[in-house]
Amino acid sequence: MAPSFDISTHTICVMDASGHLGFSLVQRLLQRGYTIHASVKKYGEENLFNGISSDPDKLKVFRSDPFDYHSIIDALRGCSDLCDWNGVSCTATRDHVIKLILHGNSLVGVIPKELGMLKSLKVLDLGINHLIGPIPPEIGNLTQNCRLLNYFDGVVFSIPLHSCINLQSNGLTGMPRV
Numbered sequence: 734m735a736p737s738f739d740i741s742t743h744t745i746c747v748m749d750a751s752g753h754l755g756f757s758l759v760q761r762l763l764q765r766g767y768t769i770h771a772s773v774k775k776y777g778e779e780n781l782f783n784g785i786s787s788d789p790d791k792l793k794v795f796r797s798d799p800f801d802y803h804s805i806i807d808a809l810r811g812c813s814d815l816c817d818w819n820g821v822s823c824t825a826t827r828d829h830v831i832k833l834i835l836h837g838n839s840l841v842g843v844i845p846k847e848l849g850m851l852k853s854l855k856v857l858d859l860g861i862n863h864l865i866g867p868i869p870p871e872i873g874n875l876t877q878n879c880r881l882l883n884y885f886d887g888v889v890f891s892i893p894l895h896s897c898i899n900l901q902s903n904g905l906t907g908m909p910r911v
Contacts, residue, residue: 744768746812748797751778754842763791770812772797822856829853837861849874 750759750771759771763786772795773779779794786792797804815830816823822832830851840862848857849871857875 743813744770744811746770746772746809746815748772749774749847750794751775751781754845756781757841759792760785767791769793770795770809824853832856834858835862840864843867844869844872846871848872851875 745762745767747755747759747762747769749755751773755771759769759782762769768790769786769792771782771792773781774797776796779796782792782794795804795807797807814827815821816827820834820836820838821830822834823830831853832855833848833851834856836858837860840859842864843866844859844864846869848854849869852874854875857872
């Protein structure tokens with residue numbers, strides 16, 4: 734999906750970038766020309782990013798402690814507002830994500846359990862990507878959603894009947910129990 738803004742003037746923040754999905758996201762965004770602020774939690778994890786960008790101005794790696802407000806602010810300073818990103822919709826006050834439409838974006842990896850922390854999320858569309866593995870049970874915490882739109886098999890967890898989650902055409906395992 735093409736960006737909805739000039740990538741040369743925006744910086745994208747990737748929190749907890751040392752995980753498989755975060756690292757892959759940083760690589761893909763760098764390949765597309767974005768400037769990235771990547772945060773890692775543990776000392777030494779910043780070494781994972783040595784040599785992945787030929788332009789040192791395109792990638793800055795920060796160590797941020799999720800319990801230290803100042804380290805998080807340092808990592809986020811200069812980053813673009815995620816409410817302006819293509820596929821993301823926020824509340825009018827821009828303090829909560831209410832829609833995450835990442836349909837057909839060639840996403841690779843597993844669904845991050847942290848999506849279950851988006852308590853105001855009403856629509857989650859991750860359909861037609863390359864996501865694999867089990868659906869994290871934390872997705873069942875998305876109680877503000879509207880209805881269920883899924884095509885996968887196996888056994889996972891209970892998803893509220895009023896959930897609006899599209900995970901079709903991925904390599905996911907599990908069957909939602911309603």
